[in-house]
Amino acid sequence: MTRRPRPASADTSGSSSATCAGASSNAASGPRIDRLLDEHAGCRLNTRRDHLADQILTLPQSRDYLAIKVRYAAGAWQQRTHARAAWHVAVRDITVHLRNGEDWIAQTLRWAERGCPNWQTSAWLCDHVARIARTLGHSVLSHVGVSDLALADTATTRGRALHHLYLSALRRDLRFGQLETLLTHASAQRSWDPYAQSCHAAGLLGQDRPDATFAADQARLEADADPTCLHALLHGLYHAFALPSRAELILKIVEAAPFNTGPDPVVELRRSRALRTLGRFHDALAAINRGLTALEPEEFHTHADLVAERGLILCDQQRAAERASRR
Numbered sequence: 001m002t003r004r005p006r007p008a009s010a011d012t013s014g015s016s017s018a019t020c021a022g023a024s025s026n027a028a029s030g031p032r033i034d035r036l037l038d039e040h041a042g043c044r045l046n047t048r049r050d051h052l053a054d055q056i057l058t059l060p061q062s063r064d065y066l067a068i069k070v071r072y073a074a075g076a077w078q079q080r081t082h083a084r085a086a087w088h089v090a091v092r093d094i095t096v097h098l099r100n101g102e103d104w105i106a107q108t109l110r111w112a113e114r115g116c117p118n119w120q121t122s123a124w125l126c127d128h129v130a131r132i133a134r135t136l137g138h139s140v141l142s143h144v145g146v147s148d149l150a151l152a153d154t155a156t157t158r159g160r161a162l163h164h165l166y167l168s169a170l171r172r173d174l175r176f177g178q179l180e181t182l183l184t185h186a187s188a189q190r191s192w193d194p195y196a197q198s199c200h201a202a203g204l205l206g207q208d209r210p211d212a213t214f215a216a217d218q219a220r221l222e223a224d225a226d227p228t229c230l231h232a233l234l235h236g237l238y239h240a241f242a243l244p245s246r247a248e249l250i251l252k253i254v255e256a257a258p259f260n261t262g263p264d265p266v267v268e269l270r271r272s273r274a275l276r277t278l279g280r281f282h283d284a285l286a287a288i289n290r291g292l293t294a295l296e297p298e299e300f301h302t303h304a305d306l307v308a309e310r311g312l313i314l315c316d317q318q319r320a321a322e323r324a325s326r327r
Helices: 016-041 046-058 062-072 074-079 081-099 104-115 119-135 146-150 157-172 176-186 194-206 212-223 227-238 246-254 265-277 281-294 300-326
Strands: none
Touching (some): 046 062, 046 081, 062 081, 119 157, 157 176, 176 194, 194 212, 194 227, 212 246, 227 265, 265 300, 281 300
C-alpha cells in the first residue's frame, strides 16, 4: 500500500507582535546567514558544507530567509553564488529530515513551493534529492505511487515537484520500462515539461528502443542546454548498450553547452565510456584523469565509478593491442 506524503503545513500568521518579532529575527540573522553562505560557496569538503548548512538552519527564520535567496535568483540560479549555496542548504535540510525518519518527501515539496517557480529548479532539486535518498538506502518509490501522481496537478509547483521526484527515482533505479509506460500514458492527460521529455527519452534509450535516437534528439533540443535534462539523457545513453550511435550521441551532448565550459566528473565518466567504445583509449584515459582532478573530496561513489571505467579502458586497450599484434 502506497504511503502518501503528508501535505506541507501552511505557514500561519500569528499576532502582529509575533510577526514583528519574526521579522526582527530575520533581519538579525540575515548578515550571519550571508557570511555562512559565502563560506559554504567557497568550501569543497562535503562534511564542512554540511556543518555550515546545519549552522544556518539553526538560526531564527533561516528557512524564510533562504527562500528569499532562492526566489531572487530563480531565473539563473546556477550563476548566483548565494542562490546555489542556499539550494544546497535546502537539500541538507531535506537530508536531515530523511536521516531522522521524518517526512522528507513533504519537506522536499515545501522547498519546491518556497523557491521553484519554474521546471528547471524543480527538476534540479528533485533529482538531487532522489540521488541522495538512494545513496542513503531510501527511495521515493517507497513513499509515492502512481495513484499519488494521478491526484497531483503538474500545473502547480507542488504537483510538478512530486512528478519530478517520481521520474528521477524511476530513472536512477534503472526502471526504464516503467518510466516509458508512465510517461506514454501521462502524455494523453498532461503536457510534458522538458525534464519529463528527457526522462521519457532516457526510458527508451535504456531499453535500446529503435525510436530512442529520435526521442533523444528532440529532448536535447527542448532542454535548451539545461544540465539536469542533459544528465538524464546521458544516463539513458550510458545504458543503451545495443544502440549503434550511442557513442556519437554522448559526445554530441558532452562537447556542447553547458558541459564545454569546464570538467564535470560525471560528464567525463560518460565521455570516457563513449571514447572507449570508439577505440580512442588515449582520449578516454584523459577524460578519466580530468574527472578525477575535478572530483570534490568525499565524492566516493563517483570516484569508484571513474576508477572502474579506467580499468575497463586499460583492459580494452590491451586487448586491442594484442589483436593488432596478431595481424
